[in-house]
Amino acid sequence: MVEMRIPFGTVSITEKSRELVQDCLDKGRISSGRLVREFEEKFADLIGSKEAVAVSSGTDADMLALAVLHDLGAKRGDEIIVPALSFVATGNAVLHAGFTPVFVDVERETLNIDPTKIESVITERTKAIMVVHLMGKPVAMDEIKEIAEKYNLYVIEDAAEAYGAVYKGKNIGTLGNFSAFSLYVAHVITTGEGGIVLTDSEQYAEILRSLRSHGRACKCKQCVSNITSGYCEKRFSDKERGDIRFHFERVGYSCKMNELEAALGLGTLELYDEIVNKRHTNLIMMIERFQQFSEYLWTYQEEDYERIGPHAFPFVVKENVPFTRDELMLFLEKNAIDARTLFSSIPTQCGGYEFLGYKIGDFPNAEYIGRNGIHIGVHQDVNEADIDWFVETVEKFLKKAKTER
Numbered sequence: 001m002v003e004m005r006i007p008f009g010t011v012s013i014t015e016k017s018r019e020l021v022q023d024c025l026d027k028g029r030i031s032s033g034r035l036v037r038e039f040e041e042k043f044a045d046l047i048g049s050k051e052a053v054a055v056s057s058g059t060d061a062d063m064l065a066l067a068v069l070h071d072l073g074a075k076r077g078d079e080i081i082v083p084a085l086s087f088v089a090t091g092n093a094v095l096h097a098g099f100t101p102v103f104v105d106v107e108r109e110t111l112n113i114d115p116t117k118i119e120s121v122i123t124e125r126t127k128a129i130m131v132v133h134l135m136g137k138p139v140a141m142d143e144i145k146e147i148a149e150k151y152n153l154y155v156i157e158d159a160a161e162a163y164g165a166v167y168k169g170k171n172i173g174t175l176g177n178f179s180a181f182s183l184y185v186a187h188v189i190t191t192g193e194g195g196i197v198l199t200d201s202e203q204y205a206e207i208l209r210s211l212r213s214h215g216r217a218c219k220c221k222q223c224v225s226n227i228t229s230g231y232c233e234k235r236f237s238d239k240e241r242g243d244i245r246f247h248f249e250r251v252g253y254s255c256k257m258n259e260l261e262a263a264l265g266l267g268t269l270e271l272y273d274e275i276v277n278k279r280h281t282n283l284i285m286m287i288e289r290f291q292q293f294s295e296y297l298w299t300y301q302e303e304d305y306e307r308i309g310p311h312a313f314p315f316v317v318k319e320n321v322p323f324t325r326d327e328l329m330l331f332l333e334k335n336a337i338d339a340r341t342l343f344s345s346i347p348t349q350c351g352g353y354e355f356l357g358y359k360i361g362d363f364p365n366a367e368y369i370g371r372n373g374i375h376i377g378v379h380q381d382v383n384e385a386d387i388d389w390f391v392e393t394v395e396k397f398l399k400k401a402k403t404e405r
């Protein structure tokens, strides 16, 4: 196995994280509590949202944002519109929240849901559009919001890959009714495993807090994190206290964040600007240097009304070239560059979705990218010399491919 010169992700563990983790261990305070609440407040401030609810993964964040819709009138089996191309978690979250995903193809130029294809799939059962800012590229939110307003739909942003992304002057993660971020290790802010839901609605946040803790009745900010060891003085009288622990108002989940995870997150939050800026510089450098390969390989561009969130560098092998995606990936890997495929068309290239009855050809762009896309890391430990190495490796590969065919 080659040791990777450009691994896909990295983790920045700060001194503050170490101190906080040690403090938790020393005090034996490990399950969700004060640090989780502090992390939520700081994360909400960072992105510009009123409320934040931390959970165990980005998938749980997507799922809980969707599950709130049951309190807002949605019925089991109602439909949620999602892009066909994403990490499979987006589709899984819809199903696990009790809804039916209705997939829409993506645009090749942006990798994101094609807004012109949304209206034709809206039915009486459609409740929300869940957009994904794939590879940090902001979705065309003006168009999405116009459709949502016209048909009275909720908008949920899957912002798992969109830290630091800006659309027309506004931070991605503040543009829908909810947004969901992943805090997994490959992401800008990490808690190891984790996720967080943002919303401006206090009512939705209370439902989210209940949902992450089995649907418990006590939802107020002050006590919910420690609900298993306490009771809600705000809502329940002395007489009722005995039962509150097992009082459930809705069908919930068990996906709280713990103190050790929050401790890691609080440390990295301090490096947020530094990490985002370094990653963005790397991403733009890669986009620019890739223009020389445009006969063979395509990548996206940053428009002047946006800032791409620097999650990773995506590129797609063009049609009629003298090599395959898999040959290029293998060459990159042999040269110590950790290359990943650019996901799959969820409904037609992920086996678990066969039961929905979609067939190959239904989502030509998502399927093309699923067969021909690659992404590699742009993280804070990648430097200019690594980018030179990457570009030279691609150059070498193309030269070889051209002479061998």
Ligand SMILES: Cc1ncc(COP(=O)(O)O)c(C=O)c1O
Pocket (backbone or CB within 6 Å): 057, 058, 059, 060, 062, 086, 087, 089, 090, 132, 158, 160, 161, 182, 183, 184, 194, 195
């Ligand atoms: C677009 C998207 N949504 C959701 C997720 C799920 O996040 P997690 O792995 O934290 O569950 C990911 C993971 O990276 C993702 O890329």
